[in-house]
Amino acid sequence: MSTRTESEPNHGRRFVLAPNIAPDWRQTMLIFAGISTVCLGIGVVCAWFGLWPILPFAGIEVTALGWALYKSARRSLDREVIHVVDNAVVVEKGCGRVEERFEMDRTWTDVQLRRRSRRWDETQLLLRSRDRSLVIGAFLDADERRSLERALRACIGPMARWGDARPVTATESNAPERSWTPGLTANVGEKSG
Template sequence: MVEQLSQREGDCFLLTPNRSMSWRGNIRIWLAAVFLSLIIATGMLLAGAWPVLPFAGLELTALAAAFYYTSRRCQRREVLTFAPELIRLEKGLTRKEQEWELPRRHTRVWQDMPRHPWTPPKLHLQFRGEEISLAPFLNIDDTEELVAILERHGLRVEKRRRPEKLLF
């Protein structure tokens, strides 16, 4: 998701992954799975298949871990600020963990074109040999919106195709 923020220093944009459900929504889905699993496990227990209970517990634990991991990864955010002479990129989960200040005039923007039409292109900022990925979690529409924003702020987005990686 691309959201414009107001800031005195220049245009500022918040880049976040799309989140289809809140943390409370995830908990409700998990509790529904617990309830359904308990009903099934109780029926199996009454039928004499008691070994089903530990596996039901393992299954629910794995589901809870998957919900937590996915929800945590969806909390990533990047803040992209365009000042008159600089581009500032800040990345982090709950707080700023990394920050780059790049001179606007000497920064290049690369767009790695995907091999499949359903895959979103990946954006990179490059300055002095250092290549910084820019919002790799965005979907196709949001990536196109970000490319338009970059071009509107005077940056030329150069398209490239990465060479195929060999699997052996």
């Protein structure tokens, strides 16, 4: 996976996520041409000496190789671009071009890294805002997801974690600390009557 983080001119940040697939389209075509020439050349030589059934299998092999290389090269065009600008988080997903675009309120967006229950040691990175949830970085490995989570938490959603059932501590209080449990009307030690 390759990740680029850039500062945008209007005081925002941009995260570009892409799978780490080494050869580009030109290199893929050169690899395909080289392997196809050798494979079909051997098939033609065998057919010349009377072993013609080898030629159709060589053709099937070259077709399967071409399909696999095409799928791999196409996957190398996958991109997820996360723009964190002003009061918005914009996520654009696509293969070679923007196919999906999601916009969320930056203040109320939360970044969550959660474990998937059915997969051993696999995590899922989510952006959650109000009633929407969006999976990002599905092609990242676990360490890359943790790194991206830390980077996104640094610039997204300071208000998103309010009201999530974590205990709230008082910062300024002269009163003695008392606990409150929903449903109880009397303080501990008092008899209700």
